[in-house]
Amino acid sequence: MTYKESILDPQGEAVKTALHRLDYQTVEKVTVGKYFELNIADRGQNIDEEVDQMCDQLLANVNMESYRYEIESTTTEG
Amino acid sequence: MTYKESILDPQGEAVKTALHRLDYQTVEKVTVGKYFELNIADRGQNIDEEVDQMCDQLLANVNMESYRYEIESTTTEG
Structure with missing residues (x-):
């Protein structure tokens, strides 16, 4: 789940700045x-x-975030 | 990035309860x-x-969280 492209992502910007540092x-x-x-x-x-x-x-x-998902099937015994 | 198995995940429990409701x-x-x-x-x-x-x-x-990652290669023109 991430912000839509049109919404600012200040947390992402902060992480990028920290990684550059x-x-x-x-x-x-x-x-x-x-x-x-x-x-x-x-x-x-x-x-x-x-x-x-x-x-x-x-x-x-749904106003601000977009999502994507993957389904993985798992098998459990018993 | 998720909490390690040994660490309680109260947010996950809360979401589960809400979904059950x-x-x-x-x-x-x-x-x-x-x-x-x-x-x-x-x-x-x-x-x-x-x-x-x-x-x-x-x-x-790294004390509390485990992570996994995937590398995807993308091509940008220019």
Whole structure:
């Protein structure tokens, strides 16, 4: 989850400045965002739709933030 | 960047509770973390090493947080 392009990202700018001060001059741009990792039980639901709804309803501030997600399937025994 | 397994993640617990309240009962675990996207100029340096150093020196609190990263190469014209 990161700020949309049109929204200023002062935290990213601050991190970039700090990295330059540590002599990492190769860093051209820094974007800071949030990261959520969810373990979701597969009960035959439409996972993509469910994750989209969760992002829109709770996780993302859809006015200011954009999000993307990846679904990975895992297997647990028992 | 997420908290290490041994460190409590109250924010993740709070998000899980909120999702359950919105009737997303399939959510079993939530981990909340930080996300950094860096554009780095390729000047022939060892990118992996550079990113490792940046994480250790500035981005991650190595006592409490674990990190992982992916390098993607992009091409810009001009």
